[in-house]
Amino acid sequence: MFSISFLTLKTLCIPYFLDTKTINYYYKAIDKAFTKEPLMIEIKNLTKSYGTNKGVFNLDLTVQKGEVFGFLGPNGAGKTTTIRHLLGFITPDNGTVKIAGKDCFKEAHTIQKDLGYIAGEIAFFNHMKGAEFLHFIAKMRALSNLDKMHSLIEFLELDIHVKIRKMSKGMKQKLGIVAALMHDPKILILDEPTSGLDPLMQNKFVELIKREKKQGKTILMSSHNFEEIERTCDRALIIKNGKKMALSNIKDLKNVERKIFYVALQNTKDKDIILKSDLKIIKQNHTDFEIEVSGNLDYFIDVLSTCKIKSLDIKKQQLEQVFMDYYKEGGGKDD
Amino acid sequence: MIKALLTHNIKSNYKIFLIFLAVMTMYSSIIIGMYDPDDAAAIEAMMDLMPEALMNAMNFTIISGDLIGFIGGYYYGFIIVLFPMIFTIILSFKLMGKIIDDGSIAFILSTPHTRKSMIITQISTLILNIFTLLFATTIIGMLLTEIMFAGLLDIQVYILLNVGAFLLFFAIGSITFFCSTVFNEAKNAIGLSIAVPVGFFIIDMLASVSEDIAFLRFFSIFTLYDNIAIVTGEAWIWLQFLALLAIGIFLFIGSTIVFLKKDLTI
Numbered sequence: 274m275f276s277i278s279f280l281t282l283k284t285l286c287i288p289y290f291l292d293t294k295t296i297n298y299y300y301k302a303i304d305k306a307f308t309k310e311p312l313m314i315e316i317k318n319l320t321k322s323y324g325t326n327k328g329v330f331n332l333d334l335t336v337q338k339g340e341v342f343g344f345l346g347p348n349g350a351g352k353t354t355t356i357r358h359l360l361g362f363i364t365p366d367n368g369t370v371k372i373a374g375k376d377c378f379k380e381a382h383t384i385q386k387d388l389g390y391i392a393g394e395i396a397f398f399n400h401m402k403g404a405e406f407l408h409f410i411a412k413m414r415a416l417s418n419l420d421k422m423h424s425l426i427e428f429l430e431l432d433i434h435v436k437i438r439k440m441s442k443g444m445k446q447k448l449g450i451v452a453a454l455m456h457d458p459k460i461l462i463l464d465e466p467t468s469g470l471d472p473l474m475q476n477k478f479v480e481l482i483k484r485e486k487k488q489g490k491t492i493l494m495s496s497h498n499f500e501e502i503e504r505t506c507d508r509a510l511i512i513k514n515g516k517k518m519a520l521s522n523i524k525d526l527k528n529v530e531r532k533i534f535y536v537a538l539q540n541t542k543d544k545d546i547i548l549k550s551d552l553k554i555i556k557q558n559h560t561d562f563e564i565e566v567s568g569n570l571d572y573f574i575d576v577l578s579t580c581k582i583k584s585l586d587i588k589k590q591q592l593e594q595v596f597m598d599y600y601k602e603g604g605g606k607d608d
Numbered sequence: 609m610i611k612a613l614l615t616h617n618i619k620s621n622y623k624i625f626l627i628f629l630a631v632m633t634m635y636s637s638i639i640i641g642m643y644d645p646d647d648a649a650a651i652e653a654m655m656d657l658m659p660e661a662l663m664n665a666m667n668f669t670i671i672s673g674d675l676i677g678f679i680g681g682y683y684y685g686f687i688i689v690l691f692p693m694i695f696t697i698i699l700s701f702k703l704m705g706k707i708i709d710d711g712s713i714a715f716i717l718s719t720p721h722t723r724k725s726m727i728i729t730q731i732s733t734l735i736l737n738i739f740t741l742l743f744a745t746t747i748i749g750m751l752l753t754e755i756m757f758a759g760l761l762d763i764q765v766y767i768l769l770n771v772g773a774f775l776l777f778f779a780i781g782s783i784t785f786f787c788s789t790v791f792n793e794a795k796n797a798i799g800l801s802i803a804v805p806v807g808f809f810i811i812d813m814l815a816s817v818s819e820d821i822a823f824l825r826f827f828s829i830f831t832l833y834d835n836i837a838i839v840t841g842e843a844w845i846w847l848q849f850l851a852l853l854a855i856g857i858f859l860f861i862g863s864t865i866v867f868l869k870k871d872l873t874i
Contacts, residue, residue, distance in 0.1 A: 360718060363871040385720040392874070396711040400620060412612035413719035452715070 311373075313338045313460055313491040314359065318368035321354055326514040329354050331368075333517070334510060336493055341486050343502035343509035343523075344495040351515035352495040353393050356464050359493070360390055372460060389453035393464035393495070395445060403433035403440070403448050410452050422455035429477065442469035450478070454485070461485065463494035467501060479504050532570075535586040536562045536577065543580035550576045563588075610721050610729045617733040621699060625737060628695045632745045635687045636679075640752045643678045645760060664816045675753060676762040676769075680839040683749075684769050689812075689830060692741060692773070693805050696781045697798075699737055703730045704863075705788035705797030711874035727789070727867045731860050734785055738777045746770040768838050772845065775852040776833040780805050782859035783829075789863040792873060805829075829855070 314336035322328040329351040336342040346352050357363045358370040361381030370377040372384045397406060407422060426433055431447040440448065446469040453461065467475045475498070482492060482505045496502050502509055503523055511518040538544060538560040547554070547562055552573060556563040560583075566573045577585070704727075707713040716726055746767070753761040787801035808828040815825035825831045832848040 357873070360714070362714070362717065362874055364869075381717070382720050382722045385718055388718070390714070390718045392711065392714050394711060396714070396874075398616075398620070398712055398715075409612065409616050410715060410719065412615075413610065413716065413721070 311338050312336070313340075313373055314342070314493055315371045315374075316355065316358070316368070317370075319355065319358060319365050319370055320367035321358065321363065321365055322515075323354075327351075329358075329512075329515040331517075332512065332515070336491055338491050339486070339489045340508065341482065341492040341506045342494070343506035344493060344512070345497075345499070345502060345509055346495075346512040346518075350512045352512065353464055354515070355512075356393070356462055356493075356495065359462055360388075387459040389456070389458035389461045389463075391449050391453045391463045391466045393468075395449040397437045397445065397448070399438040400436070402436050403431065403444075406437060406448065407433065407452060407455065411455065414456050416456050419455070421457050422451060425451045425454055428481070429474070443471060443474065446470055447474070450481075454481075459490060461490055461492040461494070463492065465495055465497065467496065467498060475501060532566050533588040534562075534564045534566060534573070535584070535588060536564055537583040537585075538562075539581040539583045546576065546580050552576055609732060610725055613716065613721075613726065613729045614733060617703065617730070618736075621702065621733075621737065624695065624698060625741060628691055629741060629744055632687065632691050632741070633748050635691075636683055636745060636749050637752050639679055639683045639687070640749070640756055642682075643675055643757065645675065645757060674762070675757055675760040676765045677839055679749070679753075680765070680769055680835055684773065684835040684838075688769075688773050688835075689776075689809065689833070692738065692777045693780060693809065695741060696734070696738060696777055697784050697801055697805060700734055700781060700784040700788045701794075701798050701801060703734055703788070704785060705791065705794055705801065708789075708792060708872065708874070709794035709797065713872065714874045717872070717874075723868050724864065727864050731785065731863070734781050735778065738781055739774060742770055742774045742777070765839055765841070768845070769835060772833050772835075772838055772849060772852075775849050775856070776830070778856040779829060779832070779852040779859075782856040782863070786859045786863045786866075789867050789870075 312335050314334065316332055316334040319332040319334075320328070320330050322330070327349070332351070332355060334342075334355070344352050344355070354363070358365055359372060359377055361377045361379075361384070364378050372388070375384055377384060398409075401409070411419060411422065425431075429447045429450060431444065431451065433448070435444070437445065437448070446467070450466060453463070467478050470478060479501055482494070485492060486505070492505075494502075494505070506523055508520065508522055510520045533555065536547070538547070541560055544560060547564075548557075553565045554562055555565050564573065707716070717723065750761065750763070750766070783804050784801035787804065788797045791797040791800070808830055811824050811828040812830040815822050815828065815831075829852075832852050834842070834845060834848060837845050837848075
């Protein structure tokens with residue numbers, strides 16, 4: 274439909290008024306706006322039950338081409354179960370799981386050509402050296418160009434001439450990252466990819482993900498580190514007990530952020546105003562208050578306007594805290 | 609069949625292979641060395657010193673006074689059963705049970721190969737290892753007898769003994785492999801793949817000890833490898849060979865079918 278009207282527009286109108294360069298610019302802009310990015314990952318009504326609250330229940334999830342998708346939830350929420358479906362390790366009780374339009378279980382081997390995977394708990398062939406292992410994986414993938422492998426090893430500062438058995442958790446994680454990315458896959462599925470990495474390496478990893486994203490890769494990653502999700506992802510899904518809790522743009526998530534204010538009053542008598550109000554007081558030391566405000570600030574300002582304020586300061590909560598609230602609240606309703 | 613995986617499997621297991629080959633070579637050279645073509649009675653006298661029940665349990669029988677009757681009784685009664693059995697149990701666990709339990713199979717399955725070609729590679733590795741082990745010990749045995757007792761070995765019967773042994777471990781390998789494939793947890797996989805063949809082995813030993821419980825032998829797969837019947841040239845051994853082959857094929861196909869549908873919590 275769009276293409277017809279667009280074509281009419283293209284052939285009839287614009288050429289008479291504008292020069293070719295400008296026209297092409299508009300063409301591209303219009304094209305981009307109307308072309309829907311195809312779905313790379315599509316999970317519909319997925320159910321896999323391992324007993325009450327264990328597994329995944331009626332989960333829907335879509336990731337578009339070129340999107341970085343964050344997958345959050347407490348331990349045992351069903352993240353890894355969902356990811357196992359995507360890899361074709363397990364079959365759904367109900368629902369469909371597709372990558373690039375292909376069934377994840379039946380066509381796992383075709384999907385794997387363009388897929389990079391980091392497992393939540395990576396188990397290697399411990400008797401091998403890092404280099405041996407990477408060459409084995411390269412051979413399994415019939416990969417002849419090892420440039421990306423070498424640049425990743427260099428970027429992550431990984432020593433590959435060590436037996437895997439003797440590697441630290443962080444080193445193993447790096448090895449897993451190299452093994453997952455070295456064939457330059459179009460889709461990345463990363464289950465807690467930064468666990469075991471030191472903060473410096475976590476930063477490098479975020480850099481790496483951003484670089485992959487720039488190249489148009491589709492990425493789904495689970496994590497407990499909110500900062501990491503915040504810095505890399507476009508959208509995030511929170512699940513708990515196998516059920517969808519919230520799906521949002523990262524921007525929206527930031528908006529529901531809780532804030533904590535430090536309020537110091539000039540007079541002791543104003544204390545009662547604060548104490549009698551509906552404000553959520555976390556801490557109080559004489560005339561010094563720590564007040565938590567979620568969402569709307571109006572009421573908070575109203576109350577404060579009736580007091581004499583010595584100082585007002587804001588303590589920015591880590592977004593992780595927001596997620597903790599999601600985890601807890603959801604659990605309360607469910608249990 | 610995945611060539612890279614086959615190479616990987618061989619590289620990862622050649623050490624165990626060599627250890628078993630060395631142990632079996634040692635035993636076969638000792639047993640062949642014990643043979644005295646001029647005085648079969650002397651050996652019998654030596655064996656009489658051992659408790660009879662123990663000798664029976666280990667299937668140590670002198671089938672006939674010639675060389676094939678001697679090694680056919682000693683080596684092919686016990687050593688050929690025990691060591692390849694342990695080898696088969698260890699190898700099938702390493703090829704399937706272990707990698708399913710610790711999750712390292714994820715690396716294999718996250719490469720662009722089907723589960724079918726993966727499991728066919730693992731089965732091939734197992735069969736190839738068993739075959740090579742028995743082939744090598746066969747050749748070594750032939751060389752040893754040729755050096756010590758040139759021209760005395762009945763080659764035809766000797767090869768039949770080894771073909772039978774290969775088929776026996778083709779069947780036992782299919783059992784241990786099946787156990788390793790079916791279970792998700794190592795303790796179940798290794799537990800059952802030890803329990804079944806060792807159970808058969810114990811039943812076989814018990815059945816040999818006393819005539820009263822000799823009927824037990826019908827509950828052991830080792831009954832299908834009758835070293836005495838092979839040496840004495842009974843015709844029914846071919847039926848036993850066929851049965852071993854059938855068991856092996858059936859269970860290897862069974863393992864494949866199970867694996868293709870299996871949920872892997874890795």
